Amino acid sequence: MQSRGEFNRVLGCVKSRRSLHITGPPGSGKSTFVERLAEALRGRGCRLGGFTAPEVRRGGRRVAFKIVDIASGEEAYLAVADERLVAPGGRRARHGRYVVLVEEAWRVMYSSLRAALASADVIVVDEVGPMELAVPGFREALVEVLRSGKPVVTVFHRRLRSLDPGLYKLLERGCIVWLDEGNRGYLTGLAGEIADALSSEACSDSGGQGYSIYA
Numbered sequence: 001m002q003s004r005g006e007f008n009r010v011l012g013c014v015k016s017r018r019s020l021h022i023t024g025p026p027g028s029g030k031s032t033f034v035e036r037l038a039e040a041l042r043g044r045g046c047r048l049g050g051f052t053a054p055e056v057r058r059g060g061r062r063v064a065f066k067i068v069d070i071a072s073g074e075e076a077y078l079a080v081a082d083e084r085l086v087a088p089g090g091r092r093a094r095h096g097r098y099v100v101l102v103e104e105a106w107r108v109m110y111s112s113l114r115a116a117l118a119s120a121d122v123i124v125v126d127e128v129g130p131m132e133l134a135v136p137g138f139r140e141a142l143v144e145v146l147r148s149g150k151p152v153v154t155v156f157h158r159r160l161r162s163l164d165p166g167l168y169k170l171l172e173r174g175c176i177v178w179l180d181e182g183n184r185g186y187l188t189g190l191a192g193e194i195a196d197a198l199s200s201e202a203c204s205d206s207g208g209q210g211y212s213i214y215a
């Protein structure tokens, strides 16, 4: 998607469907785009809710992922490559070289999504992938978010269509964009226009929010 015509189709879709779901190859710029979009939304007075799942690096190596509540800043480990990073105990599930800390992750997933459903103008879930879906309760909560009628922005794993066809179908009710190195600069530059399309009614009465990890 590099031409204005293609972009206008995305913009038209976002205006009518009010939800945007981003996918693409690893490292293609999905989270960077969503950060820009979040900044643009906050600049328009939108209250954001939901969570991000940033990686944690030590010595240049990725050692863990966290779940961070966008509205409150509360955080917890989602998964660790080395269990010595975290206190023992709690339910765990293995995913490749990572161990998912099911209970710890769910605590922040649950509270961030519940708070977002109650009071956010736009709900952001970055990301929806195999590790997040290994946390019991998350899929159900996400379905509730997607059916809430609030504008939703997600980043989802490029294989979600085969991993969870039912969930993918729900995402298709919004607008799906494949992000790669070829279009990320263009799309990121237009984050403000996309924010306008998402926020035109949703954020009109809100006074913004005091805290954001994007601030």
Ligand SMILES: Nc1ncnc2c1ncn2[C@@H]1O[C@H](COP(=O)(O)OP(=O)(O)OP(=O)(O)O)[C@@H](O)[C@H]1O
Pocket: 025, 026, 027, 028, 029, 030, 031, 032, 033, 184, 185, 188
């Ligand atoms: N529009 C852009 N122009 C230049 N560099 C970018 C752009 N978007 C992202 N990057 C760079 O690409 C790298 C990966 O970005 P990012 O973490 O947003 O990708 P991602 O798709 O979310 O990654 P992952 O698949 O690991 O979740 C980062 O170093 C980021 O600074």
